[in-house]
Amino acid sequence: MYTAPTTDDLIEGVIIALERDILPACTSQKAQVGVVMAQAVLQMARQMIPVQLQYMCEEHNQMTSLFREIGELIGDTPGPEADRIRELAQKFGNRQQFPVVPPTTEVMESHRELAQGLVDAIRNLDVLIVQGNDGANQAILRFREQFGPRIARDFATMVAGAGMAGRG
Amino acid sequence: MHVQLTDFLRAQWPDAEEIMIEEFAVLAGGYSQETYRFDARVRRSGREERLPLILRKNPPLEADILPTSREQEHRILCAVKQHTTIPVSTSYCVAHDPAILGTPAMVIERVRGSGQVSDLFNGGPAATQAENVATQLCEKIAELHLADPKKIDPDGALADPRGVGIDVSSWDRYMESTFDYYIRGYDESDFSPLPNVLDTYLAIRRNKPRPLQLSVVHGDFNPANFLYEDGNLTALIDWENCHIGDPREDLGWMKHMDLLSNTNVFGSVKENGGFLGHYNKITGFNVTEEEVEYFRLFGAANIAIPVLGAVKKRVDRKHTELLHLYLMQPILVSAFAWAQMLGYPMPAGGE
Numbered sequence: 001m002y003t004a005p006t007t008d009d010l011i012e013g014v015i016i017a018l019e020r021d022i023l024p025a026c027t028s029q030k031a032q033v034g035v036v037m038a039q040a041v042l043q044m045a046r047q048m049i050p051v052q053l054q055y056m057c058e059e060h061n062q063m064t065s066l067f068r069e070i071g072e073l074i075g076d077t078p079g080p081e082a083d084r085i086r087e088l089a090q091k092f093g094n095r096q097q098f099p100v101v102p103p104t105t106e107v108m109e110s111h112r113e114l115a116q117g118l119v120d121a122i123r124n125l126d127v128l129i130v131q132g133n134d135g136a137n138q139a140i141l142r143f144r145e146q147f148g149p150r151i152a153r154d155f156a157t158m159v160a161g162a163g164m165a166g167r168g
Numbered sequence: 169m170h171v172q173l174t175d176f177l178r179a180q181w182p183d184a185e186e187i188m189i190e191e192f193a194v195l196a197g198g199y200s201q202e203t204y205r206f207d208a209r210v211r212r213s214g215r216e217e218r219l220p221l222i223l224r225k226n227p228p229l230e231a232d233i234l235p236t237s238r239e240q241e242h243r244i245l246c247a248v249k250q251h252t253t254i255p256v257s258t259s260y261c262v263a264h265d266p267a268i269l270g271t272p273a274m275v276i277e278r279v280r281g282s283g284q285v286s287d288l289f290n291g292g293p294a295a296t297q298a299e300n301v302a303t304q305l306c307e308k309i310a311e312l313h314l315a316d317p318k319k320i321d322p323d324g325a326l327a328d329p330r331g332v333g334i335d336v337s338s339w340d341r342y343m344e345s346t347f348d349y350y351i352r353g354y355d356e357s358d359f360s361p362l363p364n365v366l367d368t369y370l371a372i373r374r375n376k377p378r379p380l381q382l383s384v385v386h387g388d389f390n391p392a393n394f395l396y397e398d399g400n401l402t403a404l405i406d407w408e409n410c411h412i413g414d415p416r417e418d419l420g421w422m423k424h425m426d427l428l429s430n431t432n433v434f435g436s437v438k439e440n441g442g443f444l445g446h447y448n449k450i451t452g453f454n455v456t457e458e459e460v461e462y463f464r465l466f467g468a469a470n471i472a473i474p475v476l477g478a479v480k481k482r483v484d485r486k487h488t489e490l491l492h493l494y495l496m497q498p499i500l501v502s503a504f505a506w507a508q509m510l511g512y513p514m515p516a517g518g519e
Contacts, residue, residue, distance in 0.1 A: 112361060
């Protein structure tokens with residue numbers, strides 16, 4: 001994955017293009033309204049993406065606690081409803097908690113620092129390879145072993161299925 | 169635009185009694201110049217002719233992906249037309265002063281022919297024309313590579329058209345100064361840390377092929393940059409990246425883009441055992457498949473530097489054009505292809 005452009009950069013870019021390039025060319029009122037709605041939906045996605053996974057993990061863990069609390073509060077209350085609540089509390093309250101997901105900005109910054117560190121390492125490995133250092137050669141191969149699958153995954157994740165726009 | 173363009177053409181063609189611009193429309197495709205098509209109805213000495221034309225305009229500087237000179241492109245087109253049989257557009261005039269048309273621009277002939285290259289391949293509607301067109305492409309690029317650089321480039325402007333310190337005094341100096349440009353360029357184009365890109369630049373520097381004579385190279389010889397009609401090549405277009413270089417650059421870039429575009433220019437030539445055999449027969453360069461593979465990377469790096477730099481400008485918010493974000497798509501495709509070419513281990517099943 002690249003740390004830039006971010007998903008936020010990409011979505012914001014589309015919102016700007018809709019405003020500047022597409023909206024002025026829309027001749028029907030329906031199309032104009034459609035563009036404005038599309039912008040609003042994209043803005044919503046823009047705000048959701050950086051926090052969605054973090055919030056969902058947090059809420060997931062809160063809900064498992066809630067089930068446990070509800071089960072305790074119902075206690076030994078008799079009756080079919082209470083039985084069903086105890087069953088739900090048992091089923092969901094014991095579910096394993098997800099690990100805490102760090103904020104996107106924190107992950108991006110740390111990822112960027114590591115990737116930049118690899119850039120610096122590769123510059124120095126190049127000098128050692130030219131000097132005939134076999135360890136440096138092995139290190140480059142090790143780097144490629146890790147990056148090959150990563151590049152393939154980026155390709156599979158991000159390249160649009162419809163192919164590239166352009167001439168012919 | 170109509171008024172400015174008409175005024176500009178009037179100034180260029182003072183003998184014209186009347187000039188009318190008609191059917192002016194933007195042309196989609198191409199990542200670098202802003203391109204428009206139009207017809208000019210020109211009346212001279214009472215006779216009217218209709219000229220099919222193209223206006224190529226520089227984009228605003230901050231959004232320019234491949235900053236090149238329209239004046240230089242004009243001179244290349246004129247020289248190629250004069251000194252070779254390669255079909256190119258007639259270049260009529262250049263507006264250097266951005267005050268005339270907003271940015272520097274040129275007016276060239278709109279050559280007849282189709283740019284729908286995908287129709288030629290994979291059982292497309294023009295598939296029967298593919299062999300002839302691809303063979304002519306091969307012959308014309310060979311002719312360019314054999315042309316006397318002093319005739320095409322008498323003032324030496326193609327030695328270092330980007331002004332980045334390329335030295336064409338020998339093949340070795342050309343390669344070394346180009347590697348310096350690539351490696352220096354990495355720092356101006358790392359919109360995100362790209363260790364695999366730097367690895368590619370350094371790896372091609374460590375593994376140079378044998379020397380070959382430098383020649384005029386098209387610089388963007390790819391399946392999107394020609395037109396054809398009735399089984400014939402009608403134009404080789406987009407000469408803006410033309411420079412003095414290693415002729416294998418054009419072969420590598422065509423092979424690379426052929427694979428990425430799902431076209432088959434290379435595989436469509438049958439004469440002399442195929443594209444490379446036919447090219448070698450004409451030029452005597454004896455280029456090997458391995459050398460073409462090497463120059464796929466070398467040529468791709470030449471295009472990557474300005475393209476990655478353009479994305480960096482967008483990420484740094486020097487402007488807000490969408491195109492520069494869209495460029496991430498070809499960049500990802502190229503990163504995958506580069507990794508394969510350098511032998512990065514890939515998971516079974518590839519992409």
